Amino acid sequence: MKILLFGTTGSAGAAVLDACLAASVVDEVRAIVRRPLMNTSPKLRTFVHKDFLNYATVEDAFRSADACLFCLGISATQVSQEEYRTITYSYTLAAANMFKLQSPGGAFHYISGQGTKPGSRMFWARVKAQTEQDLIDLVEADCWRPAFIDAKPSPSLPKLYAMIQPLGRLFKPFPNLYVHGHDLGRAMLQATVEKLRRRIIENAEIRQIAARATF
Ligand SMILES: NC(=O)c1ccc[n+]([C@@H]2O[C@H](COP(=O)([O-])OP(=O)(O)OC[C@H]3O[C@@H](n4cnc5c(N)ncnc54)[C@H](OP(=O)(O)O)[C@@H]3O)[C@@H](O)[C@H]2O)c1
Numbered sequence: 001m002k003i004l005l006f007g008t009t010g011s012a013g014a015a016v017l018d019a020c021l022a023a024s025v026v027d028e029v030r031a032i033v034r035r036p037l038m039n040t041s042p043k044l045r046t047f048v049h050k051d052f053l054n055y056a057t058v059e060d061a062f063r064s065a066d067a068c069l070f071c072l073g074i075s076a077t078q079v080s081q082e083e084y085r086t087i088t089y090s091y092t093l094a095a096a097n098m099f100k101l102q103s104p105g106g107a108f109h110y111i112s113g114q115g116t117k118p119g120s121r122m123f124w125a126r127v128k129a130q131t132e133q134d135l136i137d138l139v140e141a142d143c144w145r146p147a148f149i150d151a152k153p154s155p156s157l158p159k160l161y162a163m164i165q166p167l168g169r170l171f172k173p174f175p176n177l178y179v180h181g182h183d184l185g186r187a188m189l190q191a192t193v194e195k196l197r198r199r200i201i202e203n204a205e206i207r208q209i210a211a212r213a214t215f
Contacts, residue, residue: 005020017031150180
């Protein structure tokens, strides 16, 4: 499979990248990033890009891909509401539009998060809910709602979160509360193999899908 990956420099995205590079079903990963990556795997192609509302200059990366794994995102505590909506909704929909054009029928996987809900009191949850719905309508996306993702903290994570991050492993015995980042990546690949579409996938099911992967 040829995989298009967003958010590779992030905590979730780096773990998803590792899962892709380790998976026998993946031939090539194309990462759209703001800065070059240190990883030099022969399976990895890096596309350094600046404007995440317009992907015309990296069209090649989108061509004939089997799946797009969209792990780009930001905490609502780090930016204004306007910026949060642009990054969460507009960047994602712009990528989905280009993906649909260049890889019609490909699988689009979007990480939203546990608690995403249309009528939520939380602004971030409403934005993610709208993003999910519009992606399902546009590209029959699968929307992944992990709780705590166990992965190496990225430099962009808030310092407090990075400090308490290891405590999240205490949730490991609870299927609704914990998923390893690799398993999130494996689950996305397995869902592509199984041709799952238009699904909202909560944490416990992410673990179940990952457990079915044999690659
Ligand atoms: N971590 C968790 O436990 C968890 C749980 C549930 C849901 N999620 C969701 O998963 C997604 C990824 O989370 P994460 O923890 O991996 O976050 P992260 O470590 O902060 O990584 C965010 C990624 O998005 C990219 N990004 C952020 N703002 C950008 C911008 N303005 N333009 C281009 N790229 C940008 C970052 O690129 P740069 O490196 O270039 O900044 C990085 O690759 C988010 O939507 C988050 O809500 C995470």
